[in-house]
Amino acid sequence: MNNKKIYDVIIIGGGASGLFSACICSDNNQKVLLIEKNNILGKKLALTGGGRCNITNKKSDTQTFLEKFPESKKFLFSPFSKFSVDDTMNYFENTLNLPLKTEANDRVFPKSNKATDVIDAMISHLKYNNTSIFLNAKVTKLLTSKDKVTSVTCNNSTYFAKKFILSTGGLAAPKTGSTGDGFKFLKILGHTIIKPNPNLIPLKTNTKWVHAMSGTTLDNIKISFIQKNKVKIQRIGKILFTHFGISGPMIINTSFEVKKLLDKSNVTASIDLFPDMEQHLLDKKIIELFQKNNNKLLSNVLLEIIPKSLVTQILNFDILKSLNKITNSITKDERKILVTTIKHLEFPITGILGLDKAIIADGGIKLEEVNFKDMSSKLYTNLHLTGDLLSINRPSGGYSLQLCWTTAFVASQNTLQ
Numbered sequence: 001m002n003n004k005k006i007y008d009v010i011i012i013g014g015g016a017s018g019l020f021s022a023c024i025c026s027d028n029n030q031k032v033l034l035i036e037k038n039n040i041l042g043k044k045l046a047l048t049g050g051g052r053c054n055i056t057n058k059k060s061d062t063q064t065f066l067e068k069f070p071e072s073k074k075f076l077f078s079p080f081s082k083f084s085v086d087d088t089m090n091y092f093e094n095t096l097n098l099p100l101k102t103e104a105n106d107r108v109f110p111k112s113n114k115a116t117d118v119i120d121a122m123i124s125h126l127k128y129n130n131t132s133i134f135l136n137a138k139v140t141k142l143l144t145s146k147d148k149v150t151s152v153t154c155n156n157s158t159y160f161a162k163k164f165i166l167s168t169g170g171l172a173a174p175k176t177g178s179t180g181d182g183f184k185f186l187k188i189l190g191h192t193i194i195k196p197n198p199n200l201i202p203l204k205t206n207t208k209w210v211h212a213m214s215g216t217t218l219d220n221i222k223i224s225f226i227q228k229n230k231v232k233i234q235r236i237g238k239i240l241f242t243h244f245g246i247s248g249p250m251i252i253n254t255s256f257e258v259k260k261l262l263d264k265s266n267v268t269a270s271i272d273l274f275p276d277m278e279q280h281l282l283d284k285k286i287i288e289l290f291q292k293n294n295n296k297l298l299s300n301v302l303l304e305i306i307p308k309s310l311v312t313q314i315l316n317f318d319i320l321k322s323l324n325k326i327t328n329s330i331t332k333d334e335r336k337i338l339v340t341t342i343k344h345l346e347f348p349i350t351g352i353l354g355l356d357k358a359i360i361a362d363g364g365i366k367l368e369e370v371n372f373k374d375m376s377s378k379l380y381t382n383l384h385l386t387g388d389l390l391s392i393n394r395p396s397g398g399y400s401l402q403l404c405w406t407t408a409f410v411a412s413q414n415t416l417q
């Protein structure tokens with residue numbers, strides 16, 4: 001008697017897109033097996049949004065949403081026409097009973113602020129749908145016949161299915177399980193993998209005063225990235241100083257462009273603490289400040305306009321060291337040097353952090369080799385691909401997870417014959 005177990009769908013990887021695929025396939029009454037090599041599901045998902053999970057980004061319509069995907073939007077219109085941001089929010093709120101809220105910049109989070117609630121909602125749904133789940137189970141091989149995948153090898157056993165969804169993630173934050181296994185499988189099957197590099201990642205500097213500011217956030221500052229005396233990138237917003245350099249959503253979202261500049265030659269960052277004020281107006285403001293506090297030490301006076309940790313650092317700059325005296329003894333030239341410095345706080349960018357600290361990696365399977373109507377491989381028609389496996393760049397702000405939900409939904413539609 002042939003007692004080999006045949007599933008309708010085997011999903012490889014129980015991260016964001018694998019879990020969501022399992023929910024949709026099991027809703028469609030398919031016999032599903034979800035295989036995850038970790039001892040828990042959704043290890044990376046638990047870390048998202050600083051533990052709060054920025055689940056999506058509620059732009060007014062798909063067209064506006066996809067503007068954030070300039071290089072890949074032509075591929076994404078089809079899947080997003082089948083499962084949009086509204087469909088996602090509706091599914092989480094009404095099918096998975098997970099209340100959501102929308103915050104600044106259209107970022108959507110679970111109302112509870114807990115990423116683990118997103119995972120638990122999907123796991124409860126899978127239990128309700130009687131889905132088979134293997135944990136501590138690493139898929140090591142995909143077996144094929146002609147243009148079909150027939151089975152997978154996992155923990156020395158072979159599991160068969162009519163359809164396979166590969167959801168093994170990319171290479172960012174490998175400690176969560178995304179170690180690029182899927183890329184290896186796809187390469188063996190004959191697919192092209194564009195080399196993944198860290199993306200959405202903090203920037204490094206070797207400048208001591210920046211390191212010493214670790215933990216300080218500066219809001220409403222302008223940062224310019226300069227190469228060969230030309231401003232190449234400029235942003236206004238918030239930056240976070242760290243023990244290795246600078247971070248925060250604005251920095252992370254420029255990291256891709258900064259990396260491209262670094263590949264060519266040196267890059268200097270220049271911070272303007274007062275972007276809304278021309279230099280002469282800032283000078284005027286400082287004159288007034290000095291007049292008001294003419295008998296006080298500069299280090300105390302500056303605290304009215306600059307955070308303490310930064311005042312301590314800038315008054316240590318060689319060019320400003322001699323200025324920490326009573327303000328009425330500061331000369332016009334010295335004041336001008338002070339104003340220029342706080343409009344142009346410069347330091348070199350020496351690199352980006354590695355894949356272990358990246359939110360996403362660019363690269364992945366070449367999009368031309370994927371059929372976006374059902375997210376299937378153009379080489380193996382019953383192999384479907386989701387999430388970070390795809391070579392798609394996007395900013396932070398819920399765009400990565402939305403890509404997971406949409407590609408997982410489309411991959412999970414009932415295409416079984």
Ligand SMILES: Cc1cc2nc3c(=O)[nH]c(=O)nc-3n(C[C@H](O)[C@H](O)[C@H](O)COP(=O)(O)OP(=O)(O)OC[C@H]3O[C@@H](n4cnc5c(N)ncnc54)[C@H](O)[C@@H]3O)c2cc1C
Pocket residue numbers: 012013014015016017018035036037038041042043044045047048049050053054055056137138139140167168169170172173176177178179181182358359360386387388389397398399400401402404
């Ligand atoms: C710190 C951090 C914060 C983030 N915050 C956000 C955010 O707030 N919003 C947002 O939109 N995006 C965020 N992202 C990005 C987002 O988490 C990813 O885009 C998303 O998790 C990718 O989902 P995935 O299903 O493709 O892969 P993953 O979530 O990486 O899941 C892949 C799974 O497959 C398993 N696996 C791999 N190989 C095998 C194998 N051979 N056999 C069995 N199982 C295997 C892995 O163990 C893993 O569990 C963040 C990323 C990081 C690192």
